[in-house]
Amino acid sequence: MSTIAFIGLGNMGGPMALNLVKAGHTVRVFDLNEQAVHELAEQGAIPCHTSCGAVAGAEVAITMLPAGVHVRSLYLGQGEERGLLAKAAADTLLIDCSTIDAASALAVSDAANQAGLAFVDAPVSGGTAGAAAGTLTFICGGSDAGFARAKPILADMGANIFHAGGPGAGQVAKICNNMLLSVLMIGTSEALQLGRDHGLDPAVLSEIMKVSSGGNWTLEKYNPCPDVMANVPASNGYQGGFMVDLMSKDLGLAMETAGQSRSATPMGALATSLYRQHARRGNGKRDFSSIFETFGQDQSE
Amino acid sequence: MSTIAFIGLGNMGGPMALNLVKAGHTVRVFDLNEQAVHELAEQGAIPCHTSCGAVAGAEVAITMLPAGVHVRSLYLGQGEERGLLAKAAADTLLIDCSTIDAASALAVSDAANQAGLAFVDAPVSGGTAGAAAGTLTFICGGSDAGFARAKPILADMGANIFHAGGPGAGQVAKICNNMLLSVLMIGTSEALQLGRDHGLDPAVLSEIMKVSSGGNWTLEKYNPCPDVMANVPASNGYQGGFMVDLMSKDLGLAMETAGQSRSATPMGALATSLYRQHARRGNGKRDFSSIFETFGQDQSE
Amino acid sequence: MSTIAFIGLGNMGGPMALNLVKAGHTVRVFDLNEQAVHELAEQGAIPCHTSCGAVAGAEVAITMLPAGVHVRSLYLGQGEERGLLAKAAADTLLIDCSTIDAASALAVSDAANQAGLAFVDAPVSGGTAGAAAGTLTFICGGSDAGFARAKPILADMGANIFHAGGPGAGQVAKICNNMLLSVLMIGTSEALQLGRDHGLDPAVLSEIMKVSSGGNWTLEKYNPCPDVMANVPASNGYQGGFMVDLMSKDLGLAMETAGQSRSATPMGALATSLYRQHARRGNGKRDFSSIFETFGQDQSE
Amino acid sequence: MSTIAFIGLGNMGGPMALNLVKAGHTVRVFDLNEQAVHELAEQGAIPCHTSCGAVAGAEVAITMLPAGVHVRSLYLGQGEERGLLAKAAADTLLIDCSTIDAASALAVSDAANQAGLAFVDAPVSGGTAGAAAGTLTFICGGSDAGFARAKPILADMGANIFHAGGPGAGQVAKICNNMLLSVLMIGTSEALQLGRDHGLDPAVLSEIMKVSSGGNWTLEKYNPCPDVMANVPASNGYQGGFMVDLMSKDLGLAMETAGQSRSATPMGALATSLYRQHARRGNGKRDFSSIFETFGQDQSE
Incomplete structure (x- = not known):
């Protein structure tokens, strides 16, 4: 069992994080919506006040955000504020489950690699029903090593996990x-x-x-x-x-x-x-x- | 086993007629191309010199022609020349396996019905390979009774026989x-x-x-x-x-x-x-x- | 000034025929709708009871019908009934202003030529307003001789008369x-x-x-x-x-x-x-x- | 006559800058391609070694670049390097003639306005022939005041100058x-x-x-x-x-x-x-x- 940071607890992210809790992982959750954090905490997740706080001490960080601009901003920082890549521990595995443009996925992946971190883009299909049932399909891009680490974690949330190719290939x-x-x-x-x-x-x-x-x-x-x-x-x-x-x-x-x-x-x-x-x-x-x-x-x- | 007239012995019609011969039917064949008639005759079919000759005494007539204009002309006649509908015996079952426009199929079907004859449009898919192997798909239009009579005959040439609906529905x-x-x-x-x-x-x-x-x-x-x-x-x-x-x-x-x-x-x-x-x-x-x-x-x- | 048969007095044909009357031609009109015939007669046209009657003695016959099937039927006849081509006088100029499929226009043109009659396909644009104002555009297909005869007549109903090419080219x-x-x-x-x-x-x-x-x-x-x-x-x-x-x-x-x-x-x-x-x-x-x-x-x- | 900086001397920009020289303006030119700068200098332009150098002392700056990424980078800076907006004199009029995405045009326009500078997006059509002949069409976006200042300058390079609307509207x-x-x-x-x-x-x-x-x-x-x-x-x-x-x-x-x-x-x-x-x-x-x-x-x- 791993310690996993989960950032983005919307209609999809919430039930996905819950499935990780049920699978026995230690799940540190964050969302701008405090209510969403609260609900997960009641079901066994550890509530965090910032994305950095969630990532602190986590072996794996999973993000589920609306669009490329949010993913770039969270990982790469914005303006003066530094992003997750600057704060994550050395061997944290980063998995972005958002559906975003491939260029953003590539940009974050490149920056992650320069920071010595493994990054996997893993957009999902299957909808909210699949998220709740843990039967999602994940289509992943990234290195073989990164995919090998991500696969067992994703398997706790989904039924089919594909490796489409290198960085961005999932998107x-x-x-x-x-x-x-x-x-x-x-x-x-x-x-x-x-x-x-x-x-x-x-x-x-x-x-x-x-x-x-x-x-x-x-x-x-x-x-x-x-x-x-x-x-x-x-x-x-x-x-x-x-x-x-x-x-x-x-x-x-x-x-x-x-x-x-x-x-x-x-x-x-x-x-x-x-x-x-x-x-x-x-x-x-x-x-x-x-x-x-x-x-x-x-x-x- | 039936006596079947088969008119149109091209790349598709030739091997289809042969499969009827192999299944034990008496097959009376005609094509404008005498060589095609000759080849089928060598394999056991009865060669005929006209489409009328082929249909004479047949319980079932099957046609496999290039386009709607040929189907209309053969069944309905052209100019002074009367068509198959005027010559076929009272309870001959007519099956057109050509792929043609639905309007032509409907027109021939209507005329056949007025002449008291059952007509089934039964276009095929599966190509020349399927024709040779007897694994064609037939998609049929016509009355339930007509389809019921056609199905066992078509089954000697194909693997899937569908009933899509009334006249023209096959096309x-x-x-x-x-x-x-x-x-x-x-x-x-x-x-x-x-x-x-x-x-x-x-x-x-x-x-x-x-x-x-x-x-x-x-x-x-x-x-x-x-x-x-x-x-x-x-x-x-x-x-x-x-x-x-x-x-x-x-x-x-x-x-x-x-x-x-x-x-x-x-x-x-x-x-x-x-x-x-x-x-x-x-x-x-x-x-x-x-x-x-x-x-x-x-x-x- | 000519004697002109005009067949088809709908929203377009009615005002077109009227413009021919106003231009001084003798216009013999027919339509299945008796009221339409009556209205034109009140404005100076000669009412006729059949299309044949309209064409009798006319130098030019103009038709304005809804679709190719009507044009074929009128000119070529249907079933036992012979068409206009069989009844028109030797040197009648035939002008069809209907918008129909080119194949029908070609078929009628061919049959007219075999009967020794000149045929021009002359579909119009400009709508009912243009028909009333006499500012229609005619796009004609047919022989040079046929077009030359048709042009001055069409000019009494329209502002632009184009010769697009041989038979069917207008359509x-x-x-x-x-x-x-x-x-x-x-x-x-x-x-x-x-x-x-x-x-x-x-x-x-x-x-x-x-x-x-x-x-x-x-x-x-x-x-x-x-x-x-x-x-x-x-x-x-x-x-x-x-x-x-x-x-x-x-x-x-x-x-x-x-x-x-x-x-x-x-x-x-x-x-x-x-x-x-x-x-x-x-x-x-x-x-x-x-x-x-x-x-x-x-x-x- | 004005002092005008012209940055980007390609197939389009070169002849455009030359027309400004011919019209009597003082034209300060820069391009990464030194040969292009040299050629303009031989025809009366003032060669500059950097874009900043070109803009120094200019009342108007005109840019003609391949894509949005170049325009953003030049005006807004990249990484540590500050862009034109940070270096241009207080009332310099900025005109970008590149054809780029509207979002980039808007972003640069917004930043220019924050810096107190007028910015007009003015993409051209008319091709290299129009550039040489001075008959280009300019389609401009920006404030009425900005357009009013830009129009006489653009008229020395083109025949039609349109004002499509606010910032980005030209693009x-x-x-x-x-x-x-x-x-x-x-x-x-x-x-x-x-x-x-x-x-x-x-x-x-x-x-x-x-x-x-x-x-x-x-x-x-x-x-x-x-x-x-x-x-x-x-x-x-x-x-x-x-x-x-x-x-x-x-x-x-x-x-x-x-x-x-x-x-x-x-x-x-x-x-x-x-x-x-x-x-x-x-x-x-x-x-x-x-x-x-x-x-x-x-x-x-």
Whole structure:
């Protein structure tokens, strides 16, 4: 069992930290939101008043923050204030579970390495349900040694732990996957609606495509057409699940990453615009499979 | 065992008819190409000089033709010449295995019904390899009774036989599936190249996405990146497989079908244009996964 | 002055026929809608009870019908009923002003030529306002001789008469133009909204782009952003103008035409899907510049 | 006449600075490339060894640099080194003519204002030919007072000087315009090729669309189809003009800007991917109208 600092106790970070407590680790927690710290403390974590305080004496530091700017600021410092890298003990393993741009992940990783510290970028997927259940997927970037140290810790919070490559590769792999997911979701939606427009039963069409060359994760697990599949957001008014705003955020990171390498992503770029249009019409808090509605029945006839 | 007329003995129809012969049926074959008729006759089929001759005395007539215009002409007649519907015996079951536009399939089906004949549209997927091996997939449209009669015959040529719905539904379901396939292929290609542009190993990225929410048939069976998967066209110079020209034809049918219902298919429409651009650059005879190359390494640096 | 048969007296055809009457021609009119025939008769046209009756004794026959299927049926006949081509006098000039698919225009033109009749396809733009004012644009396809005969007649109904090329070229040129127009409208809309999202005044941005390399017809004549330009639909709740349903119809023809030649039209295809999505949300009867709204302000913040 | 510091003497900056010399200003020049400084000095400019040296005693400082990172670094300093803002005299007017991301322009503008200095972002269009001829277009962002001071100086280098709005608005307006330009170019290309695929003469089709609702800058000034228009890159092997790599850079800025505001730009995003694919096939140094070739004749037939 390790002493682990956990910084960032939001909807995802809170239950993740709790799973580490349950696994028997000593978990030192910090968040700007004192209430979140208090709640974790009641369940066995050690409350800390600053991120530095949390890291003091920890073998591993895990961060779960909203965006690259927060990660850079926390690790690298800002203005006069020095960051975690300047304060962490010599052999602390640093694991950032935030989903951020690859450039920020690389910048922090480089600075960590210069400070003699191992850094692993380990963005997650699986949502708040996976965080609570400890069944998250972690997609990691970093050295083999860093990954080897991180893996058993991450295994206390997740079911699948992948090593995508060197520093930043976790972030790149995650946004590649999520960009592809957005394409699967929209492509599946328009195929189902095209069939429906010609009188096909979307449940029958889904079954056929699922076992044919159109087969994909959305048909297996997350059918976007209402009432085709039980227990998915589409059959529950598109509530819950993975919000349009979060998909839109990930697509923004994908476009940024593609911009850095001048990569052509016509499908991903189209998905980005369609999701942004959808969000702007007031659907940001609904599940991302609600994009299906934008292909809906012709109301003009 | 039945007496079956088989009309259209091309790259697909030839081996399909042969599998019916091997299954013990009496198969009466016709094609405008006499050589094709001759070859089937040498393997046990009964050669016929006209489509009418083939259909005479047959309980089932199967057609495998290039496009809707040929199917309409054969069944409905053209100019002064009457078609198969006017000549087939009262309870002949008609099965068209061509991939054609749904409107043509509906028109022939309606005319067949008026003539008191059962008609099933049953487009196939699986390519020439599947035709030879008898492992094709048939996606059928038509009445329950028609499908029930067709299924055991089709089972002698294929491994999966689906009933998508009423008349024309087989054609609609097939083009929905193939439109979605084109989107999966392009979306997967651009995601893999985006990762590669940032230093990831496409094989590692493929493994991760395959078991994540980006999972789809192309990652399972048909990875478009060279040397990630053995025994796929991408690892064989994009030879063999499913030609760009055939995907382009199917996407044309999808766009036509979408036009009839004014369905919005932004991803499918983009795939259509990208495949047409690819075909026009001289790639029509290569496998459709060669679209991966269009996202390739930056040559300007 | 000529004797002219005019068939099809709808929102466009009615005022066009009236302008021929006003120009001094003898105009023999027919429409399935008797009321429309009656109204024209009150203004000086000769009412006819059938299309054949209208054409009898006419030097020129002009048709203005909804779609290719009507044009084919009228000229070529249907079933047992013979069409106009079989009934028109030897040197009647046939002018079809309908906007239809190029294949139908070609088929009718070919049949007319075989019957020894000159046929000109002459689709119009300019809307009902242009029809009433006699300021329509005609884009013609046909022989030089046919065009030379048609031009002075068309000049009595329009301000611009173009000769795009041989048979069918009028239809092709019109849908090329309208496909491009849809791209201009959407491209301009998203550029204006992008500027607005960053605090720019859309009127100022419009002025700059209008005289720069972004200059195009929509910025000159038809700004899609409300209150930038007076007397355009955008400043009148997107009422009037050119309906989304009509743009959607023209884009359908463009996609059909592109399908015949396997032409890649990525921008046009995207516009087609965006307009269909827009129409399906209940905007079919609004002006086509209302597509601007789909890029609107973020409602989630 | 003013004393003007000019920093950045590349293909654009060199001839711009020379025009200021010719107009009678005292021009203090600096570039990291000593040869560029030497050449300007031979034509009457005052050579300086550092950017600070150039700015010393200048009433106006003009910068023309490759990207936002250079502009930030020069004005704001980097690491221990202080930037221009810390060294410029109290009432120096700062004009940045670089084309950079709006966020960098805003950051420098804010810092300048805090330092009590007026800053105008004034990206140019018109290319090296316009720079030499003094016919550039400047699109400016900044306060009314700043713009009023900048305008007469810019008029010595250009023909059109626009005031798009407050700080950063020049950059936003320029990328909005150039994003729209890319859409016009591709939309026009595909419309012309669609017509050509159906036998139309692209010159005739261009003439028709130019005066119809498809009219746009590319048809007026920069037809992408070879031999339609004299003296454009398309009629000269797509040499000269505005390089694909530069359009690709501007589209990258547009996508970045759209990402910041989560603006939907489906046409602009598609253009971005199509230009990146084009660049990756080795066309980066050719004129941007060469995108026309990607819609070209079907080579498979």
